Amino acid sequence: MTAQTAPAHISDREITDPRQYLCDRHNAMPGSLQDYDCPVCKNKGWIYRLADGAEVARRCPCMDVRESIRRMKRSGLYNKLNVQTFDAFHAVEPWQQTLLRKAKQYAERHDRPGFFLGGQQGSGKTHLCTAVCAALLRQGLSVQYFVWETDVKEILNRSGISDREEHDRRMRPLLESAVLYLDDFLRKPNPTQSERSVAFDVINRRYNDGKITLVTSEHSIDELMNTDEAVASRIREMCGAAYCMSIAPDRRKNYRLHGKP
Ligand SMILES: [Zn+2]
Structure with missing residues (x-):
């Protein structure tokens, strides 16, 4: 599938880098931790990134x-x-x-x-x-x-x-x-x-x-x-x-x- 024929709701990024897209999706999801509103991890306590092609989670400094x-x-x-x-x-x-x-x-x-x-x-x-x-x-x-x-x-x-x-x-x-x-x-x-x-x-x-x-x-x-x-x-x-x-x-x-x- 090429970018020209992709459905409109799929971004270019998903096509070029689907693993990064998943990381971003995970980072964008809100969590339920209380007491402090963290704009970085959205109150999940974890930040996701790619390392050697795999998604890894690290502890957010807000913890x-x-x-x-x-x-x-x-x-x-x-x-x-x-x-x-x-x-x-x-x-x-x-x-x-x-x-x-x-x-x-x-x-x-x-x-x-x-x-x-x-x-x-x-x-x-x-x-x-x-x-x-x-x-x-x-x-x-x-x-x-x-x-x-x-x-x-x-x-x-x-x-x-x-x-x-x-x-x-x-x-x-x-x-x-x-x-x-x-x-x-x-x-x-x-x-x-x-x-x-x-x-x-x-x-x-x-x-x-x-x-x-x-x-x-x-x-x-x-x-x-x-x-x-x-x-x-x-x-x-x-x-x-x-x-x-x-x-x-x-x-x-x-x-x-x-x-x-
Ligand atoms: Zn945080």
Whole structure:
């Protein structure tokens, strides 16, 4: 059959390259994945292409975004994005006003790769970092959220040889995402060697790459220096003096005891 005699509804391309035509057809089909509308894979999670004459499927990059949203939902951060805003932060005391001003400044400029809030529990650290995350998401940056204790455990549970691929897949967003928020970082006073090793790999890589890393911790930066100097000194350098803030212990600053920040 020649192009001249082909029925009108069959394109030239189908005739010249039917395998590519099938790939395009598969790519054009809509999928049913939720949470994020991907123009590339049409919410299927797969992209089809020809390799050595055969159709192969590869994972669409939007799956990392979906994973990020899933993690934010599971941790509760997703629902907090519209609640824990800058406007909702109760800044009455001078120390609260300073934290709010610095967080807003960072959200707008992110002129250093690091932002650290440590110290007193219940002082609104997670609230402010959540508001920074929301601002960065609105600027189109991909944000990965990790609750340190929970998520590092999942990674360390995949340390066997057969888990290598899954381990690397879970590490990738920590290392490569444009923005990473590590919540409740290195909480235990004596983290295991494996946990410290993951912490170092993550912080060192992001330090070298200059990638935006937000960290909250119950510990001050000086306390973290005692826990792991190599990790804490890199965080301090990434933040500079402007964005490395530790709130001195003072129960009056705990909103869980005295009302919302
Ligand atoms: Zn996609």
